[in-house]
Every structure is written in structure tokens, then in C-alpha cells.
Amino acid sequence: MGLMRDVPFETMSGVLVDPVYGEGPYPGEYPYTRGAYPDMYRSRLWTMRMFAGFGTATDTNARFREILRNGGTGLSTAFDMPTLMGRDSDSAWARGEVGHCGVAIDTLVDMRDLYAGIDLSKVSVSMTVNGPAVILLAMYIAVAEENGWSPNQLSGTIQNDILKEYQAQKEYIFPPRPSMRIVTDMIRYTAAEMPRWHPISISGYHIREAGSTAAQELGFTLANGFAYVEAAKAAGTDVDTFAGRLSFFFNAHSDFFEEIGKFRAARRMWARWMKQRYGATQQRSMLCRFHTQTSGVSLTAQQPEINIARVAIQALSGVLGGTQSLHTDGYDEALALPTEKAARVALRTQQIIAHETGVANVADPLGGSAYVEWMTDEMERKAEAILTHIDELGEGSMLEGVYRGIEEGWFVGRIADSAYRFEREVHAGRRIVVGVNAFTEGDDDLNTLRISAEVEKAQRNRLDATKRARDGAAVEQALADVAAAARDPNVNLMPAMIEAVKIHATEEELTGTMEKVFGTYVETAIF
Amino acid sequence: MVKTAVHDTPIRVVLAKLGLDGHDRGVKVVARILRDAGMEVIYLGLRQTTESIVSAAEQEDADAVGLSMHNASHLTLAPAMLEAFEAAGLEVPLILGGIIPDEDEAKLRKAGVAAVLGPGASAADVVAAVRNTVSA
Numbered sequence: 001m002g003l004m005r006d007v008p009f010e011t012m013s014g015v016l017v018d019p020v021y022g023e024g025p026y027p028g029e030y031p032y033t034r035g036a037y038p039d040m041y042r043s044r045l046w047t048m049r050m051f052a053g054f055g056t057a058t059d060t061n062a063r064f065r066e067i068l069r070n071g072g073t074g075l076s077t078a079f080d081m082p083t084l085m086g087r088d089s090d091s092a093w094a095r096g097e098v099g100h101c102g103v104a105i106d107t108l109v110d111m112r113d114l115y116a117g118i119d120l121s122k123v124s125v126s127m128t129v130n131g132p133a134v135i136l137l138a139m140y141i142a143v144a145e146e147n148g149w150s151p152n153q154l155s156g157t158i159q160n161d162i163l164k165e166y167q168a169q170k171e172y173i174f175p176p177r178p179s180m181r182i183v184t185d186m187i188r189y190t191a192a193e194m195p196r197w198h199p200i201s202i203s204g205y206h207i208r209e210a211g212s213t214a215a216q217e218l219g220f221t222l223a224n225g226f227a228y229v230e231a232a233k234a235a236g237t238d239v240d241t242f243a244g245r246l247s248f249f250f251n252a253h254s255d256f257f258e259e260i261g262k263f264r265a266a267r268r269m270w271a272r273w274m275k276q277r278y279g280a281t282q283q284r285s286m287l288c289r290f291h292t293q294t295s296g297v298s299l300t301a302q303q304p305e306i307n308i309a310r311v312a313i314q315a316l317s318g319v320l321g322g323t324q325s326l327h328t329d330g331y332d333e334a335l336a337l338p339t340e341k342a343a344r345v346a347l348r349t350q351q352i353i354a355h356e357t358g359v360a361n362v363a364d365p366l367g368g369s370a371y372v373e374w375m376t377d378e379m380e381r382k383a384e385a386i387l388t389h390i391d392e393l394g395e396g397s398m399l400e401g402v403y404r405g406i407e408e409g410w411f412v413g414r415i416a417d418s419a420y421r422f423e424r425e426v427h428a429g430r431r432i433v434v435g436v437n438a439f440t441e442g443d444d445d446l447n448t449l450r451i452s453a454e455v456e457k458a459q460r461n462r463l464d465a466t467k468r469a470r471d472g473a474a475v476e477q478a479l480a481d482v483a484a485a486a487r488d489p490n491v492n493l494m495p496a497m498i499e500a501v502k503i504h505a506t507e508e509e510l511t512g513t514m515e516k517v518f519g520t521y522v523e524t525a526i527f
Numbered sequence: 528m529v530k531t532a533v534h535d536t537p538i539r540v541v542l543a544k545l546g547l548d549g550h551d552r553g554v555k556v557v558a559r560i561l562r563d564a565g566m567e568v569i570y571l572g573l574r575q576t577t578e579s580i581v582s583a584a585e586q587e588d589a590d591a592v593g594l595s596m597h598n599a600s601h602l603t604l605a606p607a608m609l610e611a612f613e614a615a616g617l618e619v620p621l622i623l624g625g626i627i628p629d630e631d632e633a634k635l636r637k638a639g640v641a642a643v644l645g646p647g648a649s650a651a652d653v654v655a656a657v658r659n660t661v662s663a
Contacts, residue, residue, distance in 0.1 A: 081547040081598055093547055096603025170549030170573055210552050297552070301646035334646050335628060336599065416555045423556045427650045436647070448628060451599065525572025527558035 004042050009361045017361050022368035027322070031271040033264050033376065034364035035322040036287050041360035045073075047325035048350045049126060049291065053078030053102035054337050055455045056462075057113035060103040064118060066340065070347055074156075076126040076327060077114070078102035078337075079136070084171045086132040086511030089459040098456035101337070102128075106463045107504045111139040112146070121149045125156040126201070126291075131173035133160040134182050135510045138497040155196035157247060157291075160186060161203045163224040163402055167411035169206035170523070173511060176403055178518035182493060183228065184235045189494040191242045198247045200228060201291065207411075208251035209297045211419025214262045215379055217251060219386025220411060222269055226387075226398035229278050234399075243274060244284030250323075252314040253295040259314070260366060261375030263321025266290065269380055292318035293327040299334045302435040304446050307331035312349050319353055320366055326350055336448035409526055416527060463506065470504040478505055479513045486517040538661050541589040543571040543580050545596070545604050553625060554595035557653055564654045577611035584612075584619050590661045591641070596625040602634065609639045620660045624648065 010016045019042055020026055020034075027035030037043070050072050052063045064075050079102040082094035088106045089098045098104050105111055115125070120143075129136045137158050141151050162179040165172040172179065183200065190199040204221035212220065225246065232242050250266065252259050270288035274280040294314040299307040308331045315328050328346035330338025338346065354360055366372045387398075393410070394401025405411050425431040432438045478500035485496040500510060542558055544551060551573060558568045569587045571580065584592050594608065605623055612619060620641035627635070632643045641663070642656040 081549075085547045087547070095546070095607070096600035097547055097598055100599040170551060211556075335626065416552075416559075419552050420556055420559050423560070423650065437649075445629070453603075523573060525570050527555040527568070527570045 004039065005044070009042065011358060017358075020363045020367075021365070027363040030275070030283075030286065031268040032287060033268040034367045036267065036289050036324065038363070040322060040363035041319075041354075042363070045354050045360060046319065046323055047074040047124070048072050048347060048354075049074035049076045049124075049325045049327055050343060050347055051076040051078050051126075051128065051293070051327045052343065053080070054449065055099040055103065055451055056459060057103055057105065057110040059099070059455075061114055061116055061118075063340070063343075064115075067343070067347070068118070068123065070344060071351065072347060074124045074126065074325060075118070077128060079127075079129050080104045083136075083507065084129055084131065086135070086173050086507055088506050088508035089456065089463055091508060094456075096456075098459050099451050104455070104459045105136065105139070106459070106506050106508075107466050108139050108142055108501050109462070109466050109504065111136075111143050115140075115143060120144050120147065121153040125154075126158075127156070128159045130159055130162050130165050130169070131171050131179075132507060132511055133158050133162075134186055134493055134497055135501065135507050137186065138494065138501045141498055142502050151193045151197075152195055154194055157198035157201050158186075159203060159249070160200045161224065161249075163227060163406070164203050164206055164220070166406040166521070166523070167207060167220060167224075168210035168212075168415060169203075172521045172523075174514065174518040175521045176406055179521075180227075180231050180399075181489060182514075184231050185493045187228070187232050187242050187245075188235065188237055189492055191237065191245065195245075198245050199242075201247050201249045202228065203249040205249050205251045205293055207415065208253060209295065210415045211422065212415045213418050214253065214255070214258050215382035216386065216414060216418060218262050218266055218269075218379055219383035219390075221248065221250070222266070222273070222383065223387055223390045223398055223402055223405075225270065226273060226278070227402040229274070230397060230399040233278070239274075239278050239280050240282045240285050243278075243280055244282060244287070247324075248288055248290035250290050250292050250318075251295050252292050252318040252321075252323075254298050254310060254314060256313060256317050257372060257375050258379070259317040260321045260372060261377075261379040263290070263292075263318070263323065264364075264372070264376040265379040265383060267322070268376070269383060289324045291325040291327070292321070292323040294318070294329045296329055296333050299329060299331070300433065300435045301334040302440065302443050304331050304335065305444070306435055307333070308345060308349065311346060312353070315349055316353055316357075316359070319359055322364060332446055332448050335446065336450070339447065339449045409524060412523075412526065466504055467506070474503050475500070475505050475509070478503055479509060482510060483513050483517055486514050538566045538590045538657065539569065539587060540566050540591050540593055540657060541569045541571065541580065541584050541587055542593045542595070543575040543583070544573045545575050545577065545580065545594050545608060546598070546600060547574065548596060548598040548600065549573060550597035550625070551595070553597070554593075557593065557595070557624060560650045560653055561657060566657065577608050580608065581611050581615045581617060584617060585615070589619055591620045591622055591657055593622045593624060593657070596623060596627065599626070601625070601627050602631060605635055605640055606638050620663070622656060622660055624653070 028038030204217040271286040330342030390401035624644035
């Protein structure tokens with residue numbers, strides 16, 4: 001056993017408790033149903049990673065520092081919609097959107113301010129960005145290097161899960177196949193240069209938020225995971241050199257035991273498939289380590305304070321399910337990005353679970369419960385049926401199955417069906433949502449965060465100044481180098497990208513350069 | 528275009544996501560709700576522009592246009608949509624749905640938005656809003 005946290009592992013009444021109870025395989029043992037590590041939260045609590053981003057880089061930097069001062073142990077960056085879609089703040093597409101859903105980043109100048117004064121060699125940083133992830137990762141590396149940190153000192157995660165964009169979140173730019181080339185380049189680059197970095201966070205979260213069931217979230221997410229493994233293997237990378245750096249991101253919704261069953265089944269299924277189908281031999285390659293976020297879509301605009309209770313219960317399911325890190329939503333999320341107060345209450349909720357409830361003293365405390373074990377099996381059975389279907393779609397290739405499911409609208413159709421079924425159940429009163437279709441007395445107004453229109457103006461001016469001050473001819477050459485790298489599938493895109501961002505090529509210039517080579521994805525609109 | 532109070536033919540609604548916002552769970556559920564209520568729904572999908580929506584509303588002879596907005600860009604984009612309708616000489620009611628704070632509703636109504644369906648709207652509210660708007 002490793003080093004334990006310096007706290008008494010006893011109940012409030014002084015009863016000493018063991019690290020684990022019940023039957024094996026124990027936590028840390030294949031197939032890891034009961035947990036990724038033997039000691040779980042006895043040795044190290046989950047990372048309390050609060051997602052934040054709004055306004056300008058300077059605004060978000062202040063919120064980051066506030067989170068770290070308040071005991072947050074990791075950072076998670078939310079970008080605004082233009083940034084997520086590869087557009088600059090001065091684009092016509094950006095009108096009314098700059099700084100609204102996250103922080104606006106156009107060039108390295110913004111990235112510098114975003115992480116100013118934060119020791120990137122110590123704090124792990126997550127960046128939620130997918131379509132243009134390669135550009136943002138290049139900017140992050142460039143900022144770190146300016147501060148004297150080399151890529152191998154950086155720890156963190158870039159979401160970079162492009163497949164679920166076509167299925168659920170819809171922040172794609174290029175078509176699926178060239179996008180997978182970019183993802184594969186990033187997996188290979190980080191495997192070689194950034195051993196502490198997670199090049200991809202395979203995300204069920206957005207699939208669930210878009211309307212899927214828990215079993216669909218599990219099945220679709222694992223299928224995407226296997227697709228990345230197949231793509232990286234096809235590019236000639238040995239499975240054990242990268243699989244240990246893959247991480248996952250799940251949703252913690254309101255059906256308490258179903259969620260816990262889902263988390264436990266995810267670990268078991270990933271381990272079994274990685275070992276049996278993909279020939280992984282290292283333990284790390286079989287471990288499904290995951291981040292959890294409470295469910296934004298479950299929160300209500302009505303009586304928003306009661307969302308604090310929803311978030312607490314959802315967060316507890318993530319902890320009992322063995323998550324490695326956790327974001328708790330602000331109670332005002334159905335209305336806006338969280339205010340500082342809402343974000344603080346959400347972090348405090350995690351701290352109560354960690355330090356007051358005693359649940360962190362024992363690994364997999366629900367293991368052996370007849371109901372929890374049955375639910376785990378049931379989630380696995382339903383998700384395996386989904387995987388079988390996708391494997392058949394791809395005629396024995398999960399990667400081809402996922403491509404085909406995207407091309408034929410199979411994923412979006414299944415998700416829309418589930419979302420509609422839920423809505424009908426609420427409408428018919430078969431499903432109670434407190435404050436919405438029952439117990440509706442007591443709705444109060446709430447102060448919410450509003451982003452001033454000044455942000456857009458300021459950001460445009462800033463971008464304009466950056467463009468004027470840079471060496472235009474050098475930028476042209478750097479963009480041509482990126483285009484050349486994009487055209488040659490045998491060249492990794494990352495080095496050319498890093499050189500281009502260093503001399504202040506903008507995000508949109510780089511996106512446009514790649515679109516010329518890779519094309520632009522347009523979804524068929526179905527409902 | 529003059530609208531009569533009683534429709535002999537089904538109400539035709541064009542739904543769209545204007546701009547970069549990718550949150551499409553709500554608009555797809557609304558599309559099915561309206562379809563189940565007997566309306567003809569034309570869903571344009573994501574990343575639409577004011578021009579593409581004007582053109583679809585004209586071609587589809589829409590009785591109403593519904594935009595779904597979840598990115599707090601409604602105070603910019605809704606007036607832009609109304610200006611585009613006006614410039615095209617199109618008299619079609621604009622309905623907004625999504626994450627729209629209560630305090631913005633008055634501003635939007637004043638600007639010419641026919642109805643606003645915030646995060647608390649039920650399926651029945653959605654159907655009623657479209658019917659009332661079209662027969663108004």
C-alpha cells in the first residue's frame with residue numbers, strides 16, 4: 001500500500017474502518033469493477049476540478065486563482081463558442097457570442113493571460129476543446145515554454161474527443177476521417193513528448209446531456225474509445241504506449257444507483273475489451289480512469305437553489321462510483337454560467353463529501369450490495385448489446401462502425417429518441433421533476449452572471465492590435481507550413497502548429513488553413 | 528402575407544439554430560412536440576445564418592419561425608433576425624426558445640419577438656405559443 005492521507009480512518013463515533021470490505025477481485029485488481037486503485041481515496045482524494053471560463057482571458061484567470069485559493073486542486077478551462085468552433089472574435093460568426101459560454105481565445109497573447117501566475121508544472125489543467133484542439137494544445141505548449149517549462153513537465157487533459165461531437169455536442173469543424181488523423185497525430189505527439197498529458201478525454205458526458213440513457217452513454221462512449229484505439233493502432237502505435245494516457249469523462253445524473261452501476265460497469269468493460277480484443281498487457285492500458293461532472297441538464301430554472309441538493313446527490317454517486325476527478329455544477333446553471341457564489345457552493349459540496357461524510361475512508365463501499373452488483377451487470381449487458389450493434393455496423397471494426405453510425409445518423413437518432421421519451425414522461429406526469437411538474441410553489445428570482453457587450457469590443461481591439469504588431473510575412477509562411485503538414489499524412493501536424501502559434505497566427509487563420517485541406521463537415525438536419 | 532384566425536391547412540413552422548450554438552436537444556424535442564400536435568415542421572439544423580433562415584421561411588411559406596438559443600446571444604441575434612425579416616419584406620412571427628432569462632423577455636418582446644419560451648416552458652406551453660402567435 002502506498003502513502004495514506006494523514007487523517008483518521010474511523011467513523012464519527014471512533015469506530016476504525018478497514019480500507020475495503022467484501023469479496024475480490026478487489027479495487028486495483030482486474031477487471032477493476034471495484035475501483036482503479038487499491039486504496040482509492042485513502043491515499044489521495046479525487047481531484048476537485050472546477051470547470052470555469054468566461055469573458056476575457058484576464059477575467060477567467062481571476063476566477064482560476066479564486067478556485068485555487070479556495071482549495072480547488074486542478075483547473076478546467078471553458079472556451080467560448082467562437083473559440084470552440086475555430087473562429088476569431090472578429091468573425092461575423094462570433095457576433096453576440098464572444099466570452100459568453102467560456103473564455104475568448106484568439107492568439108497566444110490571450111493564452112498567456114489565461115494562465116498567468118499559475119505554475120503549470122504543478123497544477124494540472126484541463127481544456128475542453130475538440131474541433132480546434134490541436135491549435136489550443138499548441139498554444140498551451142508555447143505558453144509553458146515561454147515560462148521555462150518543457151512539454152514533459154505539463155500535466156493535464158485536452159478533451160479532443162471528436163467522435164462524440166458528431167454524435168452529441170456538435171462542435172465539429174472538419175469531417176470525421178481527417179479529424180481522426182489530427183487526433184491520432186496528437187496521441188502520437190503527446191506519447192512521445194508529454195508523458196504526463198492526457199491527449200484525449202473520451203466523453204460520455206455530452207452524449208448524456210444531449211438526451212441519451214445511462215446505458216447509451218456507456219455503450220457509445222466505450223465504442224468511441226475503441227475507435228481511437230483502433231485508429232492509433234492502425235497508425236502503427238503499440239497499444240501499451242498510448243492506452244494508459246486515455247481517460248474518460250462521464251455524467252453523474254440523478255438516478256443514483258443506475259449511475260453507480262454505470263461507473264463500475266465502465267471499468268470492467270474497458271479492462272476486458274482492452275485485454276482481450278486489443279491485446280493490452282500493461283495494467284494502465286486497461287484502466288478506465290475518469291472525470292465526472294454532475295448533470296447540467298437535470299438542473300431546473302425553477303427554484304434554482306434546490307439544484308444544490310441535486311448536485312450533492314449526483315456528486316456522491318460519482319464518488320461512490322470511484323471517479324478520479326469531479327466537477328460539481330453551480331445551482332444557477334439552468335440560467336447562466338455560474339456566479340462566483342454558485343461556483344463556491346458547488347466546490348464546498350465536494351469538500352463536504354470528502355471531509356465530513358466518511359465515504360472516502362473505504363474503497364467501493366457499495367461493492368457486494370445485491371442491488372448494486374445487479375445494476376452493474378445490467379448496465380454492462382445493455383452497453384454490450386450496443387457495442388455488438390456498432391461492431392456489426394463496422395463489419396468487425398469499431399472504428400468503421402462508429403463512422404457509419406455517424407454517417408447514417410444512427411447515434412443522433414437514438415439520442416433524440418431518448419430525449420423525447422424523457423420529455424413525454426415529464427409531460428405526462430409519469431416522471432416527477434421537483435419544481436417543474438410537482439411542488440412548484442416558491443420560485444424566486446436569482447442574480448445570474450451576465451457578460452457585458454464590452455467584452456466583445458475589447459477582445460476585437462486586442463486581436464486587431466496583435467495582428468498589427470506581428471510579422472505578417474512570417475505568419476504567411478507558417479500557415480503554408482501547416483498546410484503542407486496537413487496535406488502529408490506521414491507528417492505530424494503538431495510541430496508546424498506550435499511554430500505558427502508562437503508568431504501569433506490566429507485560431508481562425510489556422511482553422512481556415514486546415515479546412516482548405518480537410519474540408520468542412522455539415523450535418524444532415526434530422527429530428 | 529395576411530394570416531387568418533382559422534387554419535384549414537396545418538401550421539408550418541421553420542425551426543433553426545442561428546449562429547454557432549450547438550445545443551440542439553431542445554429544438555429537436557420541440558420539433559417532435561409540434562409535429563405531434565399536427566404542425567408541419569421544417570428543421571433547418573445547426574449553424575444557420577439570418578440569410579438562410581429568411582430564404583427557408585420564404586420558400587417554405589412559414590407561418591412562424593422558431594429559433595433555439597442557449598448561448599446568451601439572444602439580445603444580439605434576435606434583433607438581427609428581425610431586421611433580416613424586415614429587409615426581406617417578410618411578415619412572419621419570430622418565437623424564441625432556450626436559456627433566456629425572464630428579465631430579457633420584455634426587451635425581446637419590445638424589439639418585436641412574438642413569444643419567448645424560457646427554460647421552464649412545458650410541451651403544452653410550446654404548442655400554445657405557436658398556435659396563439661400564428662392566429663394573433
